[in-house]
Amino acid sequence: MTTHGPVLLRVIVRLLWLLWTAELLRAENFTIGYITGSARRPGNNEYNRPGLAISGAITLAVNEINANPDLLPNDYLNFAVAETYGESAESLKQTALFWQSNAAVIIGPQETCVCEATLAGSFGIPMVSYYCPETVVSNKYQYPTFARTRPPDYQISKSLAALLKYFNWTTVAVLSSDASDFSNVATTIIKILKASGIDVATHRTWQGTYYHDFTENPFVKLVEETLMDARIYVVIGKQTEYIGLMTYMEERQLLNGDYFVVGVHFDQYNPEDPEEYIKGVLQTHVDTRSRRAFQSYIGIISSAPVYPAFQHFSAKVDSYLESPPFSHPNPFKTKGLDVPRKINQGAAHLYDAVYLYARAVHQAEANHDDPLNGHVLINYMKEQTYLSAMGYMTSTDENADAKGNYTLIAFSRLPGAEARYGLTPVGTFEHMEPGEGETIGLPVRYRLRIYDRIPWRGRGPPAAVPACGFRGVSCPNNNIVGQISV
Numbered sequence: 001m002t003t004h005g006p007v008l009l010r011v012i013v014r015l016l017w018l019l020w021t022a023e024l025l026r027a028e029n030f031t032i033g034y035i036t037g038s039a040r041r042p043g044n045n046e047y048n049r050p051g052l053a054i055s056g057a058i059t060l061a062v063n064e065i066n067a068n069p070d071l072l073p074n075d076y077l078n079f080a081v082a083e084t085y086g087e088s089a090e091s092l093k094q095t096a097l098f099w100q101s102n103a104a105v106i107i108g109p110q111e112t113c114v115c116e117a118t119l120a121g122s123f124g125i126p127m128v129s130y131y132c133p134e135t136v137v138s139n140k141y142q143y144p145t146f147a148r149t150r151p152p153d154y155q156i157s158k159s160l161a162a163l164l165k166y167f168n169w170t171t172v173a174v175l176s177s178d179a180s181d182f183s184n185v186a187t188t189i190i191k192i193l194k195a196s197g198i199d200v201a202t203h204r205t206w207q208g209t210y211y212h213d214f215t216e217n218p219f220v221k222l223v224e225e226t227l228m229d230a231r232i233y234v235v236i237g238k239q240t241e242y243i244g245l246m247t248y249m250e251e252r253q254l255l256n257g258d259y260f261v262v263g264v265h266f267d268q269y270n271p272e273d274p275e276e277y278i279k280g281v282l283q284t285h286v287d288t289r290s291r292r293a294f295q296s297y298i299g300i301i302s303s304a305p306v307y308p309a310f311q312h313f314s315a316k317v318d319s320y321l322e323s324p325p326f327s328h329p330n331p332f333k334t335k336g337l338d339v340p341r342k343i344n345q346g347a348a349h350l351y352d353a354v355y356l357y358a359r360a361v362h363q364a365e366a367n368h369d370d371p372l373n374g375h376v377l378i379n380y381m382k383e384q385t386y387l388s389a390m391g392y393m394t395s396t397d398e399n400a401d402a403k404g405n406y407t408l409i410a411f412s413r414l415p416g417a418e419a420r421y422g423l424t425p426v427g428t429f430e431h432m433e434p435g436e437g438e439t440i441g442l443p444v445r446y447r448l449r450i451y452d453r454i455p456w457r458g459r460g461p462p463a464a465v466p467a468c469g470f471r472g473v474s475c476p477n478n479n480i481v482g483q484i485s486v
C-alpha cells in the first residue's frame with residue numbers, strides 16, 4: 001500500500017507536466033496583415049507605388065523567421081497582402097478588414113497612419129509601421145498598440161543635443177523652414193534642446209522653399225537680424241536650402257572661425273555623392289565660395305546603410321519581389337538589362353518591423369502573455385535593441401518608436417587625384433552606459449564619438465558666446481558692438 005502513493009503522485013505530476021508542455025508547444029499560426037501601396041487604380045498614372053521597391057522584404061523576414069530554430073520555434077508566420085492604391089480611405093478599410101479576418105498583427109500601412117493607428121488601438125490589434133512619419137502617434141495613451149521601425153524625424157533632436165553639448169555650444173540661434181514638414185519637427189527639436197540645457201537665443205523661420213541662386217535668399221535678412229545674438233546656428237529645413245545660408249555668411253565674412261552652422265538633415269546619408277550637400281541644385285561642380293563656407297559647417301544625418309551587408313539584403317529583396325505573392329518583375333530585366341532594381345531604406349524598415357513583432361511574440365509567449373493582445377504585446381516592442389537590416393545597431397524608445405542611428409558629417413577633400421570636396425562622415429552617436437550621462441544633464445543619453453578630422457577655421461570649435469558676451473555686455477568699456485556690425 002505504502003508504495004502506491006508516490007507512484008500515483010508521480011503519474012499525476014507527469015500528466016500535469018505533459019499538459020503544460022503541450023500548451024507551450026502548441027504551434028500557433030500567426031497571420032500578418034501586410035498593408036502596402038503597389039498598384040494604381042485604372043486612370044491613375046501618378047501614384048508612385050512605393051511597395052514595388054520594398055515588399056520582398058516581408059517574404060524574406062517571414063521565411064528567415066520560420067526557418068530559425070531560436071525565434072518562435074513552435075510557431076509559424078504567414079502573411080496576407082492588402083492594397084491601398086495610395087488612398088487613405090482604402091488604407092483604413094484594409095485595417096478594418098484585417099481585424100475582421102483575425103490577423104494577429106498589421107504591418108503597415110504604407111502612407112497614412114494616424115486614423116489606422118486609432119482603429120488598431122480600439123481593436124486592440126498590434127500595428128507595426130514601416131513608414132509612418134507622424135509625431136502624434138508616439139503618444140501611447142492615444143495609440144496604445146502602435147509601434148514603428150522608421151524613426152520619426154524628431155528623433156534626430158537627441159543626437160543634436162548631444163552634439164551641441166559636446167562642443168559646449170550652449171547658446172544657439174535656430175533657423176527653420178515654415179513648411180509644414182519642418183515646423184512641427186523644429187518645435188520638438190527646440191523643446192529637446194531647452195530640456196538639455198541649451199539656450200535657444202532666437203528662433204526665426206523662412207517662408208517657402210529656397211532655390212539657390214533662383215529665388216530671393218531669405219537668409220540675408222535672417223542672418224542680419226540674428227548675428228548679434230548667437231554664434232552657432234542650427235538650421236532645420238531642406239538640405240538644398242542650406243547653401244543659401246552658408247554662402248551669405250561667407251560673403252558677410254562671418255565664417256572666419258567665429259561663427260558656425262549645424263545643419264539638420266532629414267534624408268539618409270548618400271555615400272555615393274558627398275558633393276551634393278554643398279552644391280547648388282543645378283550646379284555641376286562645387287564653387288569656391290561654397291567650398292570655403294562649408295568648412296564652417298557640420299551636419300547631422302541618418303546613417304547610411306552598411307555595405308556590403310545592405311547590398312546582399314537588397315539582392316534578396318529584389319529576388320523575392322519577383323516571386324509570389326508579389327510577382328513584381330524587375331523593370332530592367334524585362335528590358336534585357338542585368339541590373340538590380342533600387343531597393344530603398346523602406347525595405348529595411350519593413351524587414352525590421354517583422355522582426356520586431358516576431359521577437360515580441362517570442363518574449364510574450366515565454367512569459368505566458370497573450371501575443372494577440374496588442375495592449376500587452378506593445379510592451380515587448382518598447383526599448384528593444386536590435387541589428388537593423390541597414391547593417392547597424394538601433395533600438396526603440398519608450399513609445400516603441402525606432403530611435404534611428406545618426407552620423408556627423410563634415411567638409412573634406414574627397415579621395416582621388418582630382419580636387420573634389422564634399423561632406424563625409426566624421427562621427428557617430430552611441431548610447432551612454434547607464435549612469436554615464438547624469439552629470440551632463442541630457443534627457444536622452446547619447447555620446448558623440450568623433451573618428452575623423454573636422455576642419456576648424458580657427459583653433460578649434462568656436463565659442464558659443466564671445467568673450468565679452470553678446471553686444472559686449474560682459475565688458476562694458478569695450479565697444480564690441482561697433483566692431484562686429486562692420
Ligand SMILES: *[C@@H]1O[C@H](CO)[C@@H](O)[C@H](O)[C@H]1NC(C)=O
Binds near residue numbers: 029031076078
Ligand atoms: C497558416 O495559415 C495560413 C492562412 O490561414 C494557411 O494558408 C497555412 O497553410 C497555415 N500554415 C500552417 C503551417 O498551419
Ligand SMILES: *[C@@H]1O[C@H](CO)[C@@H](O)[C@H](O)[C@H]1NC(C)=O
Binds near residue numbers: 168170171464465
Ligand atoms: C562653455 O561655455 C560657457 C559659456 O558659453 C563657458 O562659461 C564655459 O567655460 C565653457 N566650458 C568649457 C569646458 O569650455
Ligand SMILES: *[C@@H]1O[C@H](CO)[C@@H](O)[C@H](O)[C@H]1NC(C)=O
Binds near residue numbers: 394405406428429430
Ligand atoms: C549606430 O551604429 C553604429 C555602428 O553599428 C554603432 O556603433 C552605434 O552604437 C549605433 N548608435 C546607436 C545610438 O545605436
